[in-house]
Amino acid sequence: SYVQGTSDIPLLSKTMGQCLDETAERFPSRDALVFCRDGLRKTFAQFKEEVDQAAAGLLALGLKKGDRLGMWGPNRYEWVLMQFATAQAGIILVSVNPAYQALELEFVIRKVGCKALVFPTQFKTQKYYEILKQSCPELEKSTPGGIKSKRLPDLSIVITVDSKLPGTFHMDEVMQAGDSSHMKELRAVQETLSCNEPINIQFTSGTTGAPKGATLSHRNIVNNANLIGLRLGITEQDYRVGLPAPLYHCLASVGGCMVMALHGSSCIFSSPSFEGKAALEAVSQERCSFLHGTPTMFIDMLSQPDFDSYDLSSLRGGVIAGSPVPPEIMKMIITKMHMPELLV
CATH class of the missing domain: 3.40.50.980 (Rossmann fold)
Structure with missing residues (x-):
């Protein structure tokens, strides 16, 4: 996108966070997200506030700009919350296919060096916690945020979005972890963010081999x-x-x-x-x-x-x-x- 021909539409040089901030200013009371099955609605103002809270919480857990966080699960509010909270803090979101089994999950986490992984306990027949334990048996006996895994050396933080399980933080704990000092840290990080920095890694389907991570x-x-x-x-x-x-x-x-x-x-x-x-x-x-x-x-x-x-x-x-x-x-x-x- 750095070399372009004639175009009537100039390219934007904004971060994801700047876009959300501006839109929340313009339409604070408009619905941003509706999750029909969960009966959940968030206006732009509510969403923006929770994104900042979650971003400060991720910093409080010890995540830093440039770290990778894997989001693994079906369509639910926490997915979008993490998408924008990571972007606000300069953390790179890794989109993980919710159908992945242990070997595929292990490949992706190792490939991009995920420091954190977020998922629901279960969806349909997918028991996410049990699948992760196949690659990370240390999880059950770990303290939250202190995982030391032989097969997944980069992974230290696991966050569950519903029930709290051994070795994990619950999403509510993340939302409450950030205090005013972490909010201050978040604002300082945002000052350093560039729109040219990576913010998302999407994996190809891998039909002709192992999936490839495309960095966006x-x-x-x-x-x-x-x-x-x-x-x-x-x-x-x-x-x-x-x-x-x-x-x-x-x-x-x-x-x-x-x-x-x-x-x-x-x-x-x-x-x-x-x-x-x-x-x-x-x-x-x-x-x-x-x-x-x-x-x-x-x-x-x-x-x-x-x-x-x-x-x-x-x-x-x-x-x-x-x-x-x-x-x-x-x-x-x-x-x-x-x-x-x-x-x-």
Whole structure:
């Protein structure tokens, strides 16, 4: 992005935190995030306050600018909270596929040197704590924040988002760990942040070998989100974006959450992992203007037996991405789902 041809849209040189701060100033009482399954809503003002609190908490635990924190789990509020809290403190978020088993998890943690890992105790058949113990048997007998693992030498901090387990911090403890001195430290760190610094490592699927970590900077993510928002036509108005896609993938984390932090749209998460029925319900109940998903997600939604009972009249467009889209599927989405402004 340093060498560019003619462009009417100048590239932004902002950090993720600066974007969120500015948007929270503009739209403090607007919904930033809605998690339908958990009945959880956060306005921009609430979200911004909790992001700063969480960032100060991460510093209080001993994490520093440049450290890597792995976020491993389905779509829930703590995922987005960690996405922005790490960015505020200059900590690099590592997006970990929630379906990973022990060997894949170990590969990713070792590859990028994760110092911290955040996850729920369990989701569906995935018992995250038990999976981690396969690579880190020392976890159970460790003091929180003091893990010394033979196979995962960089890992010292494990945070669970629901129940507190041996060797872990609970997310509530992280939220309460930061005091005024850590807030002061956070402000000092923010003064040193550059938009060219790495802030997120996303892993490729690894279909032809081991997954590869792609390192993204604030500048990458902010400009990607800026251009997505402009292309979708998101303006000052209150736009609501349905997100059935997973947060560990950039379609939801950048195309959803970073667009929210920059353009002031609202992210509507229908369920922790994809469910066609829940996605349609969320669009109908929350009056979504846009819907982002993969071709298989849209095919699933279109084939719901009670598809015709959902009011999708609020929709105008969205993003379909991740794999090639058959033209007939595109036509069905545009006509049956009221999405004339669909982007591929």
